[in-house]
Amino acid sequence: xxxxxxxxxxxxxxxxxxxxxxxxxxxxxxxxxxxxxxxxxxxxxxxxxxxxxxxxxxxxxxxxxxxxxxxxxxxxxxxxxxxxxxxxxxxxxxxxxxxxxxxxxxxxxxxxxxxxxxxxxxxxxxxxxxxxxxxxxxxxxxxxxxxxxxxxxxxxxxxxxxxxxxxxxxxxxxxxxxxxxxxxxxxxxxxxxxxxxxxxxxxxxxxxxxxxxxxxxxxxxxxxxxxxxxxxxxxxxxxxxxxxxxxxxxxxxxxxxxxxxxxxxxxxxxxxxxxxxxxxxxxxxxxxxxxxxxxxxxxxxxxxxxxxxxxxxxxxxxxxxxxxxxxxxxxxxxxxxxxxxxxxxxxxxxxxxxxxxxxxxxxxxxxxxxxxxxxxxxxxxxxxxxxxxxxxxxxxxxx
Amino acid sequence: xxxxxxxxxxxxxxxxxxxxxxxxxxxxxxxxxxxxxxxxxxxxxxxxxxxxxxxxxxxxxxxxxxxxxxxxxxxxxxxxxxxxxxxxxxxxxxxxxxxxxxxxxxxxxxxxxxxxxxxxxxxxxxxxxxxxxxxxxxxxxxxxxxxxxxxxxxxxxxxxxxxxxxxxxxxxxxxxxxxxxxxxxxxxxxxxxxxxxxxxxxxxxxxxxxxxxxxxxxxxxxxxxxxxxxxxxxxxxxxxxxxxxxxxxxxxxxxxxxxxxxxxxxxxxxxxxxxxxxxxx
Numbered sequence: 001x002x003x004x005x006x007x008x009x010x011x012x013x014x015x016x017x018x019x020x021x022x023x024x025x026x027x028x029x030x031x032x033x034x035x036x037x038x039x040x041x042x043x044x045x046x047x048x049x050x051x052x053x054x055x056x057x058x059x060x061x062x063x064x065x066x067x068x069x070x071x072x073x074x075x076x077x078x079x080x081x082x083x084x085x086x087x088x089x090x091x092x093x094x095x096x097x098x099x100x101x102x103x104x105x106x107x108x109x110x111x112x113x114x115x116x117x118x119x120x121x122x123x124x125x126x127x128x129x130x131x132x133x134x135x136x137x138x139x140x141x142x143x144x145x146x147x148x149x150x151x152x153x154x155x156x157x158x159x160x161x162x163x164x165x166x167x168x169x170x171x172x173x174x175x176x177x178x179x180x181x182x183x184x185x186x187x188x189x190x191x192x193x194x195x196x197x198x199x200x201x202x203x204x205x206x207x208x209x210x211x212x213x214x215x216x217x218x219x220x221x222x223x224x225x226x227x228x229x230x231x232x233x234x235x236x237x238x239x240x241x242x243x244x245x246x247x248x249x250x251x252x253x254x255x256x257x258x259x260x261x262x263x264x265x266x267x268x269x270x271x272x273x274x275x276x277x278x279x280x281x282x283x284x285x286x287x288x289x290x291x292x293x294x295x296x297x298x299x300x301x302x303x304x305x306x307x308x309x310x311x312x313x314x315x316x317x318x319x320x321x322x323x324x325x326x327x328x329x330x331x332x333x334x335x336x337x338x339x340x341x342x343x344x345x346x347x348x349x350x351x352x353x354x355x356x357x358x359x360x361x362x363x364x365x366x367x368x369x370x371x372x373x374x375x376x377x378x379x380x381x382x383x384x385x386x387x388x389x390x391x392x393x394x395x396x397x398x399x
Numbered sequence: 400x401x402x403x404x405x406x407x408x409x410x411x412x413x414x415x416x417x418x419x420x421x422x423x424x425x426x427x428x429x430x431x432x433x434x435x436x437x438x439x440x441x442x443x444x445x446x447x448x449x450x451x452x453x454x455x456x457x458x459x460x461x462x463x464x465x466x467x468x469x470x471x472x473x474x475x476x477x478x479x480x481x482x483x484x485x486x487x488x489x490x491x492x493x494x495x496x497x498x499x500x501x502x503x504x505x506x507x508x509x510x511x512x513x514x515x516x517x518x519x520x521x522x523x524x525x526x527x528x529x530x531x532x533x534x535x536x537x538x539x540x541x542x543x544x545x546x547x548x549x550x551x552x553x554x555x556x557x558x559x560x561x562x563x564x565x566x567x568x569x570x571x572x573x574x575x576x577x578x579x580x581x582x583x584x585x586x587x588x589x590x591x592x593x594x595x596x597x598x599x600x601x602x603x604x605x606x607x608x609x610x611x612x613x614x615x616x617x618x619x620x621x622x623x624x625x626x627x628x629x630x631x632x633x634x635x636x637x638x639x640x641x642x643x644x645x646x647x648x649x650x651x652x653x654x655x656x657x658x659x660x661x662x663x664x665x666x667x668x669x670x671x672x673x674x675x676x677x678x679x680x
Binding site: 061068070074085086087088090114156190191277280282318320376 | 441443444446447449450452454455496497499580581583584585586625641642643644
């Protein structure tokens with residue numbers, strides 16, 4: 001029995017605490033955006049497009065938000081975002097009805113078109129993904145929007161490098177631009193964002209990337225690096241999913257501090273603007289008010305740290321990862337053990353579960369790379385390494 | 400104690416496997432066999448299947464989705480998408496988000512429609528989409544297949560009761576909507592039914608909500624605050640000129656809120672509102 005202290009309860013908790021602290025919030029860049037004292041609105045430039053936009057824009061996500069879009073316009077929002085697929089076109093139609101009554105030149109409207117024949121799992125395109133079909137859908141979007149031109153056309157939901165560089169997609173967006181049906185082109189990404197962004201840089205075609213970007217993403221350091229590279233190459237960045245789902249738990253009883261979450265995303269000056277989707281007037285007011293004081297307060301930082309740790313601790317047992325481990329480790333159970341140990345501080349329960357599953361200390365040590373892909377982007381191998389040490393901690397140090 | 404933990408561990412270990420079993424009633428649809436791999440999606444990865452549209456589904460308490468291919472004896476195939484939501488109202492909500500207004504509704508499950516060769520229908524807490532495969536089924540066969548699926552969900556499927564309160568006169572076909580959250584932009588005004596009426600070339604909306612009285616009062620007070628209206632709440636009709644929603648009438652009585660939106664002069668439609676109030680009580 002090792003009682004040297006290395007495997008003691010105190011040592012374990014100390015290491016555990018370090019692990020949790022180490023996973024604390026990393027700001028994308030610790031710089032507050034510049035803001036004139038006279039101005040209430042902060043503008044940033046959208047990469048090489050040269051277009052200046054307020055840092056708060058609007059994802060017009062719902063067809064019943066007509067009044068909210070009008071309210072956004074009154075508030076000063078310039079950029080509105082929609083997509084071909086939203087509500088089977090009702091969303092674009094709603095925006096079309098609104099903007100036909102406004103001076104179109106004062107607004108920056110973006111829509112997105114999903115390529116046909118995209119493999120849901122790999123994000124790769126098949127033979128049916130042609131420029132012709134893409135442009136047919138885009139024509140439908142323009143018709144619904146009652147516009148001859150949008151400001152920005154995205155290839156929607158791109159998650160693979162091959163799709164970014166696919167000749168048919170490049171042909172489609174170049175054609176749309178040449179025909180004057182869009183001023184600028186881009187892509188949106190919610191998965192494998194760094195790879196997608198780097199491919200967009202490589203292509204030299206995409207003006208803008210709309211990316212998922214929030215304080216809860218485990219790979220945010222890599223994402224920040226890719227965004228910085230993209231910005232240096234002239235790509236403009238728009239952030240989505242900044243509220244990280246809005247709630248911490250499935251029952252939706254623990255809300256994210258959404259104002260803090262939006263501020264966090266906008267700390268990164270490479271992000272030109274964000275497109276939160278509002279469903280209530282007070283959400284609009286709250287989001288717009290981040291421009292009054294963009295720097296996160298201490299309390300807001302604490303709220304985000306709490307939210308991040310909460311997300312990092314709680315595996316929802318979706319079981320999607322089952323069978324992915326080449327060593328056949330019971331990943332959902334080990335993640336549950338991690339939750340018991342680090343979340344509930346119940347090491348006894350955590351250890352018992354590991355023992356029941358026959359998990360040994362550091363079972364991943366002989367693997368070069370991890371084949372498990374968590375839908376919540378958990379750093380699975382890292383968590384297994386941390387929690388599996390528990391099996392060598394003597395019971396008397398735990399109970 | 401350890402035995403109990405082991406037992407709990409075992410139960411918890413086994414549960415997710417059951418949770419992902421393809422529902423038994425869909426395993427054998429008469430005349431069809433399942434072909435290929437079944438795909439399962441939950442809240443966490445719905446985005447992988449329907450991309451940005453997933454936000455709408457999550458807003459209607461989406462639970463899970465199965466995507467399964469079926470083939471008949473002539474090798475004609477169809478793809479079934481079974482979206483399960485928190486309850487029948489949420490399923491109705493997402494169904495009406497995607498149902499074109501004025502569409503020719505068909506009796507498939509509680510209600511369905513055909514668009515671009517695909518069948519869409521509502522049945523209890525399921526919103527179901529049936530796409531034709533290759534080689535394709537005839538539209539008639541596709542509809543029969545959809546009806547068989549619907550029958551496996553409910554034999555007497557009905558539309559949610561909330562919409563039976565609305566008067567029939569002047570109602571625009573297939574215009575019912577279920578607004579899951581923040582109706583009129585008011586936080587917490589969740590679960591509101593709306594129906595469009597066409598009267599003398601003007602389209603107006605009636606809305607109705609029933610809940611516990613405390614919740615109704617909170618909603619009204621939030622709206623009053625937004626409108627900077629400071630009088631005490633009473634059971635009666637209120638007329639407002641909302642800077643964003645225009646002229647409207649909102650009626651509160653114990654446990655219920657309803658009203659008229661989108662009218663140039665909502666007073667002209669009070670007759671409809673009175674009928675709605677009567678049905679709600």
